[in-house]
Amino acid sequence: MNAKIRIRGLTKTFATGATRVQALAGIDLDVQDNEFITFVGASGCGKSTLLRAIGGLEYVDSGSLSASGREVAGPGADRAMVFQHYSLYPWLSVMENIRWCRRLAVHTRDRTLADVEAASGRADALLQLMGLGHARDAYPNQLSGGMQQRVAIARALMPKPEILLMDEPFGALDAQTREVMHDLIRHVHKVEKTTIVFVTHDVEEAIYLGNRIVLMAPRPGRIAQIYDVPLPDARRQDMKHGQDFLALKKEILARIRETSGMKTDFDLLEQLNQPAG
Amino acid sequence: MSHPPRPSFWAIRAPLSARRYWLLALVGILVPFAAWWGVTALELADKVFMPSPLDVAKRLLNWAREDDLVGDVAISTYRVVAGWTLSAVIAVPLALLIGTWRPVQALLEPLTDFIRYMPAVAFIPLVMLWIGIEESSKIAIIFIGTFFQMVLMMAEDVRRVPMAQVEAAQTQGASRAEIVQLVLLPSAKPALLDTLRVTMGWAWTYLVVAELVAANSGLGYAILKAQRFMQTDKIFAGILLISTIGLVIDQMFRLVHRQSFPWLHGK
Numbered sequence: 173m174n175a176k177i178r179i180r181g182l183t184k185t186f187a188t189g190a191t192r193v194q195a196l197a198g199i200d201l202d203v204q205d206n207e208f209i210t211f212v213g214a215s216g217c218g219k220s221t222l223l224r225a226i227g228g229l230e231y232v233d234s235g236s237l238s239a240s241g242r243e244v245a246g247p248g249a250d251r252a253m254v255f256q257h258y259s260l261y262p263w264l265s266v267m268e269n270i271r272w273c274r275r276l277a278v279h280t281r282d283r284t285l286a287d288v289e290a291a292s293g294r295a296d297a298l299l300q301l302m303g304l305g306h307a308r309d310a311y312p313n314q315l316s317g318g319m320q321q322r323v324a325i326a327r328a329l330m331p332k333p334e335i336l337l338m339d340e341p342f343g344a345l346d347a348q349t350r351e352v353m354h355d356l357i358r359h360v361h362k363v364e365k366t367t368i369v370f371v372t373h374d375v376e377e378a379i380y381l382g383n384r385i386v387l388m389a390p391r392p393g394r395i396a397q398i399y400d401v402p403l404p405d406a407r408r409q410d411m412k413h414g415q416d417f418l419a420l421k422k423e424i425l426a427r428i429r430e431t432s433g434m435k436t437d438f439d440l441l442e443q444l445n446q447p448a449g
Numbered sequence: 450m451s452h453p454p455r456p457s458f459w460a461i462r463a464p465l466s467a468r469r470y471w472l473l474a475l476v477g478i479l480v481p482f483a484a485w486w487g488v489t490a491l492e493l494a495d496k497v498f499m500p501s502p503l504d505v506a507k508r509l510l511n512w513a514r515e516d517d518l519v520g521d522v523a524i525s526t527y528r529v530v531a532g533w534t535l536s537a538v539i540a541v542p543l544a545l546l547i548g549t550w551r552p553v554q555a556l557l558e559p560l561t562d563f564i565r566y567m568p569a570v571a572f573i574p575l576v577m578l579w580i581g582i583e584e585s586s587k588i589a590i591i592f593i594g595t596f597f598q599m600v601l602m603m604a605e606d607v608r609r610v611p612m613a614q615v616e617a618a619q620t621q622g623a624s625r626a627e628i629v630q631l632v633l634l635p636s637a638k639p640a641l642l643d644t645l646r647v648t649m650g651w652a653w654t655y656l657v658v659a660e661l662v663a664a665n666s667g668l669g670y671a672i673l674k675a676q677r678f679m680q681t682d683k684i685f686a687g688i689l690l691i692s693t694i695g696l697v698i699d700q701m702f703r704l705v706h707r708q709s710f711p712w713l714h715g716k
């Protein structure tokens with residue numbers, strides 16, 4: 173079967189004044205249909221750039237990139253994106269946010285009464301799935317960060333995107349809320365059959381969510397290694413304490429430390445405490 | 450019995466109950482008035498320089514009875530609203546274009562910036578030359594005074610819409626026109642209304658300037674005429690009248706803001 177997302181020789185360089193940063197250097201990757209793939213790596217290794225390129229939000233310098241068999245030439249309704257924050261429409265209620273895509277021509281082109289009813293049913297189902305039933309008419313700024321991200325996910329899922337792109341969507345949430353969101357998004361992946369590409373800097377999150385983990389390294393941004401996650405599809409929180417999980421976590425953390433170039437210089441730290449002179 | 454510590458009245462950004470707020474606001478307004486009344490009651494200043502509040506009130510009554518107070522207020526308000534509306538009607542779509550598309554910004558923003566530093570008041574002779582001294586010249590001066598600032602501020606309002614809102618729409622398949630209409634405009638609306646409120650204040654300033662120079666009716670003209678006849682009390686009355694109208698309009702804008710954007714006012 174053909175890959176859902178096919179990336180070959182992708183490169184991207186950012187030029188800001190005289191400095192040039194190679195954010196992506198020769199990325200090759202196939203993501204399978206209905207896969208849950210996570211990108212992890214040190215800050216600045218190009219995770220967001222790669223995700224945004226798949227979403228069509230970032231232009232690349234060379235290489236080829238296709239999603240669902242079509243060349244990516246810009247953003248499209250088949251690839252929904254969930255951002256870390258500030259992406260909800262604060263002037264709309266939770267339900268109006270979720271149903272927002274129904275105002276767009278692409279989703280209402282040949283609409284029949286049955287379509288409208290199906291959409292309304294889907295919006296209700298998503299609202300329930302995300303545990304937002306009681307917040308239906310609330311405005312986003314009346315919700316906690318975790319609830320806001322649920323709305324953002326429901327809104328992204330509403331038009332049945334084939335691919336869901338998530339850029340550190342739980343980065344601003346506390347640890348407990350994050351665990352709940354992890355199980356929720358795994359559940360969504362199962363019922364919606366969406367292909368999910370998930371960017372994080374949290375190794376534990378990357379392992380717990382992913383079927384595969386793409387470890388990236390910076391300067392230049394590249395794929396350092398791809399790991400298969402040795403966990404069954406049905407994830408449980410206690411798996412985080414399993415042997416395989418911990419071993420993989422340790423290995424990935426060590427690799428990130430190696431590539432990040434941020435070594436602790438104990439001599440230098442020592443000097444900080446020396447009296448001047 | 451000991452109480453848990455309470456926040457100090459003077460703690461930085463400490464909350465203040467509504468009652469205390471309005472009490473202090475009242476004090477803030479009444480004290481200068483009382484000082485004014487005190488100065489005139491003790492006859493510390495010549496009446497020609499500083500009329501008493503009572504003189505001003507009497508003059509206001511006189512103005513309403515024997516002269517055309519209502520007419521002056523009406524014509525001035527009309528000029529302000531007309532000039533300001535004309536500005537707004539052109540500025541909103543233009544600001545949406547500038548705030549959305551860089552090429553439009555490049556084409557128009559530096560130019561607008563340049564024009565806004567031209568002194569609007571110095572255009573009065575030109576406007577009189579080009580348009581004459583009819584109603585439209587006063588409206589034109591208010592327009593010149595407010596429009597360019599308005600466009601720049603509103604373009605900034607549009608630019609401040611978070612990129613994540615735009616990109617979320619793009620990844621749902623929204624077209625450019627749909628993004629302008631369904632994301633940028635509604636997202637910027639509260640800020641745009643605030644800009645409209647602020648520029649309304651400026652429109653009143655330019656009204657007075659326009660009427661001082663090129664009018665034979667209106668509040669600004671009445672103030673100028675009063676100066677010729679040394680009617681200081683009427684000058685005071687005119688100034689207080691304009692500030693009162695401004696305050697009322699400002700409050701109306703705030704009310705509309707609360708009604709239109711309930712999510713910003715914790716409803």
Ligand SMILES: Nc1ncnc2c1ncn2[C@@H]1O[C@H](COP(=O)(O)OP(=O)(O)O)[C@@H](O)[C@H]1O
Nearest residue numbers: 186188193195214215216217218219220221222
């Ligand atoms: N718009 C941009 N302009 C200039 N440099 C950028 C831009 N976006 C990203 N970069 C640079 O590209 C590199 C990769 O960034 P990014 O993809 O955001 O990394 P990550 O998401 O892994 O932290 C970084 O060095 C970053 O500074």
Ligand SMILES: [Mg+2]
Nearest residue numbers: 219220221339
């Ligand atoms: Mg990032």
